[in-house]
Amino acid sequence: MNATVYVPRDAAALAVGAEEVAQAIQRTAAARGDEVQLVRNGSRGLVWLEPLVEVETPAGRIAYGPVTPDDVAGLFTAGFLSGSAHALHLGLTDEIPYLKRQERLTFSRVGVIDPRSVTDYEAHGGWRGLRNALAMSGAQIVEAVVQSGLRGRGGAAFPAGIKWRTVLNAPGEIKYVVCNADEGDSGTFSDRMIMEGDPFVLIEGMAISAVAVGAKRGYVYLRSEYPDAERTFRAAIAAAEGAGCLGEDILRSGHSFHLELRRGAGAYICGEETAMLESLEGKRGMVRFKPPLPAIEGLFGKPTVINNVITFASVPIILDKGAKRYADFGMGRSRGTLPFQLAGNIKHGGLVEKAFGITLRELLYDYGGGSATGRPIRAVQVGGPLGAYLPESQFDTPLDYEAFAAIGGMVGHGGVVAFDDSVDMAQMARYAMEFCAIESCGKCTPCRIGSTRGVEVIDRIRQGEQRQANVELLRDLCETMLHGSLCALGGMTPFPVRSALEHFPDDFGVTAKAARAA
């Protein structure tokens, strides 16, 4: 028997045993005399089914999962190399409803290709966007990104094309392109999945940006908590250089673009763009005052494009298929798609790329299948540790930047963390303040001191000490942090705190009226 088998090397798949499964498959195949070509792909994003093993058949790729090493012998006996029936048989991968109902643009290749193969990338449409860009002027590339409506996917949602235009028009010989891969928000992993599952798309997006603004050097600032992504991405940089897609004279265009990966060192604040620049320069990750904007004075004082992994990774398809095709997805001013990440207490956790406009309820139930524990979902945090906690009554809000802002929330980086009815929301509010205290860079007082005072006030409320007065104090403190902090860490920590208090006053031992008054 001769077959191609896919076993992911994505960190989440490895975390639940994919390496052991891959080894068992190789061992068993060798013992049986089967010839198996093993491809270590990225994850399809159906994390609850990991390790998800796929087999190439004439009908298409057939999936089995979740596979343990103990299942492997039985899979061979059942004839899984030809896609035969088995208790873990899931049918054609592309027909699994969770995947079939998605709109994968940015993630179209993730889990499909061999992430370390330049030729596989090219065979699946890679480098077409860059080739098109190389035939255009910088202004034309910028215009295409503006027309696509692409907004920064890291959380702030600033129009990417406008930022690029600022850098293009900024005077100076030396400019930089920097990718923020410091994906520190709990409940998010789409950056990691791209870097492990389709790293060349990030390289291509950054190269297009560099060509557009006239930068010759770029950095990817990757958090140290992602060693698997680091290995894959370093290999991808070397492979792209070897293929002439990075370095001097990329694709024989006359343009050069040198890309380097830099590892962070465990500071959440370095996901804030100016703290990240400080860190890249070799300093403490202290937030900078703005202005000047990084687009004018960024890395080493030079004009710098800073975008998130998903933003850059969405650019190649825009330059390949056209701005209009991308902008046709989405609603209102939120154009295109967002790779949502379903996490926490959810039955079917994973990655769901959909056009903006899907509701939270659809994500949680149609995709997520409800909570993992089977208990009612009581609260959902969208947008990471600085995002609001939303109660069931807000689950019908469409995921759209403006619609979420209108209810005091934020879509952010698209992370969705579900909690069942055993959650203590006063404890979660306390944690939000505690996290801010641990991760504050210390530059501004509302964040540095306010977060510690916040923990103390919430402790007093939870202990029943002058509840009403302390709730008022907490609200007042939130106002101070909101308006007086230098960056989003101190400025948005009040979002989870206030939303927890407003929507779940019982957990603080106060009435809804008391929670709102102050």
Next chain:
Amino acid sequence: MSGTSSSGAGGAVDRDHGAIAESIEAHRGCEGPLLPVLHAIQDRLGYIPREAVAAVAHALNLSRADVHGVISFYHDFRMEPGGRHVIRLCQAEACQSVGSEALARHVRARLGVDFHQTRPDGAFTLEPVYCLGGCACSPTMMLDGRLYGRVTPERFDRLVAALERAD
């Protein structure tokens, strides 16, 4: 600087000096070399020895205060050796939603140490971490650089017992 390393043995001191010098040499030419240099030292020695501060400061034309300030700012860098095995247990929201706090209680009791501590026999260091990117297979932890998902107390005990046997 005293030039003594934690082990106090002459061979270890030479090894440390060599590793520090090579780490500096490998990265001093790059833009913003300090973090790459510090990472290289810690990757090789497991921590950043005191004598590295002066050497790095001198080589990169920084003050020792600058270097010390950077080391102390970042959670990753340590100036004392850690345990032979480092466990980083995720305590962020997604893991909390599926019981990471109860798991942390179990882990602390099993190892007999609190967060930020190393067991007296030097076998394990326990650190909290805020997100490992395995939020769809929580609770997660990182053990000696490898990610583990869907961690239960039983799975944790098996992993630790295997390491204890191997040591």
